[in-house]
Structures are given as structure tokens and as C-alpha cells.
Amino acid sequence: MQIIVGLGNPGNRYSHTRHNVGFRCIDLMARRWGISLSERRAKAVLGRGHHLGQEVVLAKPRTFMNNSGEGVSYLLTRFGAKPADLVVVYDEMDLPVGRIRIRPGGSPAGHNGIRSIINELRTSDFARIRVGIGHPDLRGGQVSHVLNRFSEEEAPEIAKVVQRVAEAVDCLLEENITVAMNRFN
DSSP: OEEEEEOOOOSGGGTTBGGGHHHHHHHHHHHHHTOOOOEEOSSEEEEEEEETTEEEEEEEESSOGGGHHHHHHHHHHHHTOOGGGEEEEEEETTSOTTOEEEESSOOOTTOHHHHHHHHHHTOOOSEEEEEEOOOOOTTSOHHHHHTSBOOTTTHHHHHHHHHHHHHHHHHHHHSOHHHHHHHHO
16 A cells, blocks of 8 residues: 655645645545545545555645644554555755655655654655745745745646656656656656
């Protein structure tokens, strides 16, 4: 079983913000793969199905970003999975808009959602797909940057990168993380 989690903040107020690009990726995968995200639990909204011959769970934590570890820990416990069965998709300010970076593990690099997951799971050994949202300009800080929407100029690029993330997950499921890194990084 592969558990694919997109990070974001719950609620309509945050639905189209930079911080919710992980949720957008999960929504696209659910549509493409015919998996309904209809199961609402206290810690996550999720859907189960099969894709490319594997059982998959697509999930969006219902906790706020800084507490993402609670939702991810719940998912692993619920499905009897290990961190090696996990792929986390999330926003990254240190990448330009439209770029993705796949890694098999590593530090949180300042991302509070990843830090929360590492603290809850007590390991940093889980796959991640970072989606570039760009750095804030000089007028705004990091918090306002991640909680704002993409500009009109950025919107088409984000739509493309969300599709590339789904393709990268397909590659990861069909091949392995090394092939996905070589093809999409």
C-alpha cells in the first residue's frame, strides 16, 4: 500500500493559497485515478483505491499545516503502514514557481509541516515531492506569502506543475523513487 498525502490547511479560506498546493495535487490525482475523497475522519480526508496495480490511499490532513504530523501518524496507524509507504507532497519557497523536487528523505529545511511529520514519526525517511511556490517579495513576509493566492501570471504554471506531480507519482509507483528523481528533478 502507498499512502500519498498532500499538505495544506483545511477550510475554504485557504483553498487556493500557495500553502495548499499539496491539496491541489491530491485532488487532481483523485480525479485522474477515480478515487473519491469521501471518507472524513477527525485527522484526515481520504480515499482508497487502486492505481497502476497498487493499493493507494490519497489523503489531506484536517489539521493545520504546522500539525500535519498528527494526520500522517493517524494514517500510518490506521492502515498499518510504515514511513517507507508514505509520499508527502507540499509547497517549497526555496524552489521557483513551477519546479518540483523529489527526495527520499532529509531534513524539514524550515517547513513546519514536514517538521511536524518528522517529530510524530520519529524519522525523516519518507518520500517527498516539494512543489515550488517561489520566495516572497520584499514587501511581504513568509507567512503572508504562503497564505496568499498565486498571481494571474503564476496560475498557469501552477496548473502545469500540479499535473507534473501526478505524473511523478505515477513514475514513483510504476518504477521507483530513483527513476522519478532522475526524470522529474
